[in-house]
Amino acid sequence: MEPNTRFNVVLLGKTMAGISASGNTILGREAFVSKKSSRSVTRDVAVESGSVGGMEVTVYDTPGLFNTEMNEDEIQQMINEEVLQRCESGPCVFLLVIKADRFTEEEREAVEKIEKLLGDERLKKTWILFTRGDELEDGNMTINEFLDDTEELKNLIQKYDQRYYVFNNKAKEQAGQVQMLLIKIMKSYFNINVEEEVSEIQNSAVRKGLKDCEQDKSEQVSSLSSRRLVLLGKSGVGKSATGNTILGQRELISLQRMSSVTSECSKEHTTVSGRSVTVVDTPGFFDTQMKPEELAEEIARSVYISSPGPHAFPHCVESNRQIH
Template sequence: MESNAQLKLILLGKKKAGKSASGNTILGRDAFMAKKSSKSVARNVAVKSGTVDGFPVTVYDTPGFYDPKMSTEEIQQILEKEIQKFELGPCVFLLVIKADSFTEEERKTVEKIEKLLGEKRLEKTWILFTRGDELQDENMTIKEFISDTKALEKLVQKYDQRYHVFNNKKKKHSDQARLLLVKILQRSFGVKGESLKKIPTFLKNIII
């Protein structure tokens, strides 16, 4: 399969939102350094490729906003330089938000990212909630969590219900990454069916 037929998934969000861990969940391996630490994990964009159920993807892990070691201006400059590269082929932006509380800092992060991407790119942006394991522990669904916070409910409505939730504590390949890809390909690219293994044979005729 041609390299430009890979779907690019760009992880954006606040520091410690779970971007690196989500990249690992998508690829089904420890591709990105993901650990709880006061130290900055990524100062530049990290890039790793792999497959999800046979479907080729390239994942971009970007520096997180509100990192005490990096200014907002530094992060914006890095992302502005990279965004045009992301769009050389099919891509989707994943706005990573923790499913525990939608703080003022997180709300401001969303605003910064939206401003950076611009109106047109928001159409190919999805919300990826992390900490799905904590929701399970509390016996709460992602829909219930969203409806509990008005600001978050409005955000999800703004993105036309384009969202997914990850439990990043599940190791190796899991069905949650496949389901995310199926949702994206169906809603963002009009691909029919749920078998990712069949998609690459005609992907380039549809979305490139």
């Protein structure tokens, strides 16, 4: 994701699913009109932007299908023209909003219509967002228990490769659940899988770093007011020590070990030649005591905490080793 690029989130679903309320939860404010009604409260596409944990996010709130005064063909045309053709100018994810309740025939039809509208390629960037997490909590039920009791939703989740999350739109503290959703989306969006994709991450990091270095040569220093670097590499190669060298001070924990000293991402700032520099240190690949899924989550979080996005992913290797 390029610097200063907004991450676009498109909310879609059936009327009364909690589309607008979910948009408010993501932005952390009452950005969209949200109230209980048998008719769609949103009758036009509403677009609001904000900073979510330092990341610039634009949310598209769309009219719900069914029980709305608008013709469904008009709704789908509106979504196609005012959302799909605009939001994909940058990184974009689609949230199919479904309430964690009985899955009715209307809801099944709404899902089918939205899937047809989006098409196969966009469905790869679509997540299912369950609402009414507060009702699950009141009933002492987890989302997994709920899905186990609803075979059709369980099959739907499998169809979406387990890309789902649950929101409690009534929670007093909502920042945590929003940040976790964005981290999971980033992990999926950037295809970060430690066991299968680590080599590609390393290679692309090197290519990205070299590309940025070439660009730096042709740009004026004055136009580069900041730089955000995410350090990647195998455990024990000196990522944290490299970060300290860049920062010019001992900010990141650095010890000579075969296992990874860094167990979670850490971010530090400094000023170099009048330019703001941010260094994000990440857990090491391979020789780490972390579980693969935990490591993948942290690598994904490195993108999030360096928002609006890293300029480069320097790949740290020992001088006597080759990159394959």
